[in-house]
Amino acid sequence: xxxxxxxxxxxxxxxxxxxxxxxxxxxxxxxxxxxxxxxxxxxxxxxxxxxxxxxxxxxxxxxxxxxxxxxxxxxxxxxxxxxxxxxxxxxxxxxxxxxxxxxxxxxxxxxxxxxxxxxxxxxxxxxxxxxxxxxxxxxxxxxxxxxxxxxxxxxxxxxxxxxxxxxxxxxxxxxxxxxxxxxxxxxxxxxxxxxxxxxxxxxxxxxxxxxxxxxxxxxxxxxxxxxxxxxxxxxxxxxxxxxxxxxxx
Amino acid sequence: xxxxxxxxxxxxxxxxxxxxxxxxxxxxxxxxxxxxxxxxxxxxxxxxxxxxxxxxxxxxxxxxxxxxxxxxxxxxxxxxxxxxxxxxxxxxxxxxxxxxxxxxxxxxxxxxxxxxxxxxxxxxxxxxxxxxxxxxxxxxxxxxxxxxxxxxxxxxxxxxxxxxxxxxxxxxxxxxxxxxxxxxxxxxxxxxxxxxxxxxxxxxxxxxxxxxxxxxxxxxxxxxxxxxxxxxxxxxxxxxxxxxxxx
Numbered sequence: 001x002x003x004x005x006x007x008x009x010x011x012x013x014x015x016x017x018x019x020x021x022x023x024x025x026x027x028x029x030x031x032x033x034x035x036x037x038x039x040x041x042x043x044x045x046x047x048x049x050x051x052x053x054x055x056x057x058x059x060x061x062x063x064x065x066x067x068x069x070x071x072x073x074x075x076x077x078x079x080x081x082x083x084x085x086x087x088x089x090x091x092x093x094x095x096x097x098x099x100x101x102x103x104x105x106x107x108x109x110x111x112x113x114x115x116x117x118x119x120x121x122x123x124x125x126x127x128x129x130x131x132x133x134x135x136x137x138x139x140x141x142x143x144x145x146x147x148x149x150x151x152x153x154x155x156x157x158x159x160x161x162x163x164x165x166x167x168x169x170x171x172x173x174x175x176x177x178x179x180x181x182x183x184x185x186x187x188x189x190x191x192x193x194x195x196x197x198x199x200x201x202x203x204x205x206x207x208x209x210x211x212x213x214x215x216x217x218x219x220x221x222x223x224x225x226x227x228x229x230x231x232x233x234x235x236x237x238x239x240x241x242x243x244x245x246x247x248x249x
Numbered sequence: 250x251x252x253x254x255x256x257x258x259x260x261x262x263x264x265x266x267x268x269x270x271x272x273x274x275x276x277x278x279x280x281x282x283x284x285x286x287x288x289x290x291x292x293x294x295x296x297x298x299x300x301x302x303x304x305x306x307x308x309x310x311x312x313x314x315x316x317x318x319x320x321x322x323x324x325x326x327x328x329x330x331x332x333x334x335x336x337x338x339x340x341x342x343x344x345x346x347x348x349x350x351x352x353x354x355x356x357x358x359x360x361x362x363x364x365x366x367x368x369x370x371x372x373x374x375x376x377x378x379x380x381x382x383x384x385x386x387x388x389x390x391x392x393x394x395x396x397x398x399x400x401x402x403x404x405x406x407x408x409x410x411x412x413x414x415x416x417x418x419x420x421x422x423x424x425x426x427x428x429x430x431x432x433x434x435x436x437x438x439x440x441x442x443x444x445x446x447x448x449x450x451x452x453x454x455x456x457x458x459x460x461x462x463x464x465x466x467x468x469x470x471x472x473x474x475x476x477x478x479x480x481x482x483x484x485x486x487x488x489x490x491x492x493x494x495x496x
Contacts, residue, residue, distance in 0.1 A: 050368055077374035088365040102373050105273050160372075 001026045002047065002158060002190055007056030009039075009046055009214075016042050018215045019056075027188045029181055029204045033195060034211035035236055040194050041162065043211060047192070048080060048160055049073055060158065078106055081151030083161040083180075087143035089135040089150070095122070096131035099150045106154065121149040125179060141172035145179070152183060159184065159191040165200060177203045198237060201225065210236065260456045266378035267386065267452075280384035281391075288350050288385065288451075289392030293399070295349060296342060300333075300400040303341070304407025307332055312417045322418050326408065326426020331435070333404035339439040340487050342400045343446035346393065347479040351454040354385060355475035358458025359468040367459070382455040386448060393447035394440055401439075438494050445486050453479045 002024040009017040016039050024030040034040045045051040047058055049065060058065040060076055068076065089098050099118045103109060109117070122128065125145040135143055144164060151159060161180055165173030181204050184191040195201065201208065205222035212218075212232045220228065225237060238244050271277045311328040358381055361367050370377040405427055412423035454475035461471045 048372055050371060074374040077372060080372060082369065082372045084365045084369060086364055088369040090366055090369075091360075091364075104276060105373065105375060 001061055002192070003057075003059040004043075004047060005057045005059070007043075007046060007053045007058065009042055009051060010054050016214050017046065017053075018213075020211070020214070020216050021056075022209045022216055022219070024190050024192050025207050026190045027185065028191070028206040029184050030190070030192045031195060031201060031205045031208045032192065032211060033201060033208060033236070034217075035196065038211045039214040040211045042214075044160060044162060044192065044194050048082065049077070078102075078154060079157040081154065081156035081159045083144065083147045083151050083159070083164055085163045085166055087135070087140075087147040089143055089146055091135055093134075094131065095127075095133050095135070095138070095146050098135070098146060099153050102150065102154050117153065118149075121153050122146075124152065124183070125149045140167050141169075141175065144168065144176050148176075148179060148183070152187070155187065157189055159189050161191065161193040161195075163195055163197070164193060165195070165197055170199060173197065173199060174203060180204065196236075198240075198243065201237075212236075256456075259460070260453070263378055263382075263456055263459060264452065266376060267382045267455075269376055269379055271379050271383065272375055277380070277384055280380070281387050284384045284388035285392050288353070288388055289396065292346060292349055292396060295345070296396055296400050297403055299345060300338070300342070300403035301407040301410075303337055304329060304333065304404035305411045306407075307337070307404070308408035308411040308423075309415070312411075312415065316417070322422035323426035323429055325418055326412070326423040327429045328426070329408040329423075330405060330427045330431075333401050334435045334439055337404055338397045338400040339442045339446065340483065342397055343393070343443065343450060343483050344480055346396070346446075347450050347454075347483060348476050350389070350450055351475050351479045352472040353454075354451060355454035355458040355461075355472040356468050358382075358455055359461035359471045362459065362461045363464055363468065378459065382452070382459070385451045385455060389447040389451040390444060393450065394443045397439065397443045438490075441494065442487060442490050445490065446483050449479055449482050449486065453482060 004020060004022045004024070007017055007020050008015065020043060022030075022032075032040045032043060042051060046053045053066055056066070060079070063076065065073065065076060090101065093101065096115075096118055099121055100114055103114045103117060107114070118131075122130070125148050127142065127145050127149065130138065130142065130146075135146070138146065159180070164176050164180060168176065177200050180191060180193065183189070193200065193204065202222050205225065208220055208222065208225060209216055210218040210230075210233050218228065218230050218233045225233070228234065228237075308325060308329045311325045315322075315324055315328075358367075361381070367377045367381070370380060409420070409423060412418050412420050454472075457471040457475035457478070461467050
């Protein structure tokens with residue numbers, strides 16, 4: 001479980017996050033949704049430590065991340081897997097080397113054991129015979145799956161996904177959503193997904209936090225989101241014509 | 250002015266991160282070898298062409314300016330050797346490498362920054378500055394002095410080819426000039442300069458790449474800035490070291 005308590009973040013005097021508090025539950029997909037520029041990516045980067053919060057705390061199973069030194073943070077980071085918006089695979093490394101990277105960096109496993117783990121992770125995301133390919137030779141969906149394979153290589157306790165299906169067709173997007181859901185349940189990890197894709201919200205939203213102008217505006221699940229009367233959330237959810245028609249029904 | 254101090258401070262803070270104890274020595278060693286191949290061996294062809302032609306041109310120009318019966322012909326070889334050892338090989342080749350290697354490093358690290366690959370390293374708990382920049386600096390410190398010595402030999406060879414086919418001098422005169430009044434300290438001086446230049450050629454572009462923000466346009470700007478600043482710093486260091494060591 002990750003508990004975010006009253007965090008604030010400023011950039012050059014502008015307050016981006018206003019007193020945000022959210023509990024991200026273990027074994028569930030926790031969604032952070034909101035319009036572009038609402039502060040959801042900044043919030044995620046604060047949680048993983050890529051940005052420092054100005055005040056408030058972030059607790060990973062009771063361990064306050066904001067009060068940790070570099071070494072302690074490093075240990076927590078070994079428990080974090082992250083899938084980036086553009087997959088962020090290392091261009092100069094093959095698929096196999098990308099997935100191997102965290103294993104080689106942090107484990108004392110033999111080459112054979114590492115290769116077995118790499119192949120297991122790639123099979124888990126339904127990828128085979130791609131070990132020797134470079135990221136540029138893969139489709140967007142395949143890159144995302146390699147990103148997931150790399151993120152789960154070290155058996156993380158916490159999985160972060162930044163807009164996992166952006167740039168993907170709806171069908172591939174659903175494949176990625178389902179994969180994240182399966183992995184979350186299978187390994188009982190705390191997963192945080194940042195998205196503004198309503199398909200993902202309706203597919204995987206166990207615990208949804210809506211961020212609006214840097215504040216946590218609403219919290220609920222995929223069933224509650226359809227019944228909400230919160231004006232800003234309704235504007236976000238029913239932005240498309242098809243959703244407006246759906247609401248009218 | 251404040252901005253210059255801001256960048257200098259940020260540059261030294263980055264160097265502090267670069268020289269922290271690496272997470273995994275085995276991986277770093279592999280990276281150093283990889284960088285030596287890509288940055289060093291990849292530059293040998295360009296350096297060979299430039300050194301040969303510059304050696305030839307310096308020899309021709311010296312020959313045309315020393316066309317006086319009172320001046321011994323071996324001075325042509327002597328002038329070629331001195332200009333190559335003292336300036337052409339260490340300084341001019343470093344300026345060329347600042348363009349070739351520097352833009353390569355800035356754009357590579359800059360692209361990694363904008364595509365979140367550096368964030369991915371940080372999330373994994375890897376000291377990204379050390380992992381990406383330390384091998385490049387180490388590889389350059391090991392390989393650029395070799396490139397400079399290689400350039401010295403090829404510059405002399407360029408002059409030799411001119412002497413071979415030119416009617417204005419003989420090969421014997423040229424070789425006598427190459428060997429005349431040789432001071433080994435000139436090589437030491439050139440190597441001291443080269444070590445400083447090698448550090449600058451890799452660290453300044455790494456700094457510009459590492460702090461790139463934005464997209465493709467900003468990567469280009471970082472790459473250009475890195476070449477400009479590296480060249481200026483090389484010239485300033487060249488002046489300071491020459492003042493300290495030769496006078």
